[in-house]
Amino acid sequence: MIITLQHYLVLSVILFAIGAIGVISRRNIFIILMSIELMLASAALAVLSFSRWNLLPDGKALVFFVMAVIAVEAAIGLAIIIVVHRRKKSVLTDDLGLLRG
Amino acid sequence: MYQILFYILAVLAVSGAFGMITRKNPIVSVAFLTISMVSIAGLFALLSAPFLAVLQLMISAGAVIVLFVFVIMIVDYRREESRRRVIQFGRVLGSAAVIYLVIVLALSILKPPFIAAPLTGEAFEMPETLGRLLISEFMIPFELTGVLLLSAAVAVILMVKRGEGERDT
Incomplete structure (x- = not known):
């Protein structure tokens, strides 16, 4: 049985769904950030498989930029976690109501 | 294989x-x-x-x-x-999303065409293609990525450092 585009897309959707479930149902900020990483990676996988099946190298450039965004997102997110943890002494989303006043 | x-x-x-x-x-x-x-x-x-x-x-x-x-x-x-978690709503929302995705996946799997991957030339796989693309067609986004990384580094240092100063004073 050959591997088709659908295989890659289904895998990408499954990974994205797992990441989305992690973002929704967990309350540890670290796990939420990691789930966002996973969602970005699965989106990159989908873009790359489309690029492979259409023989367009542009998709690779897009994935390259996505990777830069992944790195930036992790750095900024973790810095925010450190700052919030200094103030609130917690990494759980239930305790972080800074913007609700 | x-x-x-x-x-x-x-x-x-x-x-x-x-x-x-x-x-x-x-x-x-x-x-x-x-x-x-x-x-x-x-x-x-x-x-x-x-x-x-x-x-x-x-x-x-x-x-x-x-x-x-x-x-x-x-x-x-x-x-x-x-x-304990205050609300259990997240579980409900998560399982609803899962059910929706399963339905969408089932619909998409039933729809052909199933095509094997077309053969790639040597040029498609080589990093040189990506490099040439990055410095020709995607030149401006590429440069902006550099600016993004730099500003992120500066922002991270600023955030973490200022917090420490506030705590000390």
């Missing part, structure tokens, strides 16, 4: 992701995320993008994971287990 590799990597990626969102301890979650990211890098290599596979290994499975481990080490994370 290709099929076996694909299925092994796919199972590893999904099980790593699943383990990541189910573990209590964030350090264990990071280990599972590493498994998942390495498998995704392998899938990139299968999609004839070896350069991006190496980049994925270095950035997502390397640098970001190390950063996570360091920050988890700095921050006290052990308090989650002791307290």
Whole structure:
């Protein structure tokens, strides 16, 4: 049985769904950030498989930029976690109501 | 061979992701995320993008994971287990999303065309193609990525450092 585009897309959707479930149902900020990483990676996988099946190298450039965004997102997110943890002494989303006043 | 590799990597990626969102301890979650990211890098290599596979290994499975481990080490994370969640609404929303996705997937699987991957030339796989693309067609986004990385580094240092100063005074 050959591997088709659908295989890659289904895998990408499954990974994205797992990441989305992690973002929704967990309350540890670290796990939420990691789930966002996973969602970005699965989106990159989908873009790359489309690029492979259409023989367009542009998709690779897009994935390259996505990777830069992944790195930036992790750095900024973790810095925010450190700052919030200094103030609130917690990494759980239930305790972080800074913007609700 | 290709099929076996694909299925092994796919199972590893999904099980790593699943383990990541189910573990209590964030350090264990990071280990599972590493498994998942390495498998995704392998899938990139299968999609004839070896350069991006190496980049994925270095950035997502390397640098970001190390950063996570360091920050988890700095921050006290052990308090989650002791307290109950206030609302259980997240579980409901998550399972609704899962059911929706299963329906969408079932619909999409039933619709052909199922085409094997077209043959790639030598030029498609080579990193040179990507490099030439980045300095010709995607020149401005490429430069802006550099600016983004620089501003992120500056912002991170500023945020973390200012917080420390406030606490000291």
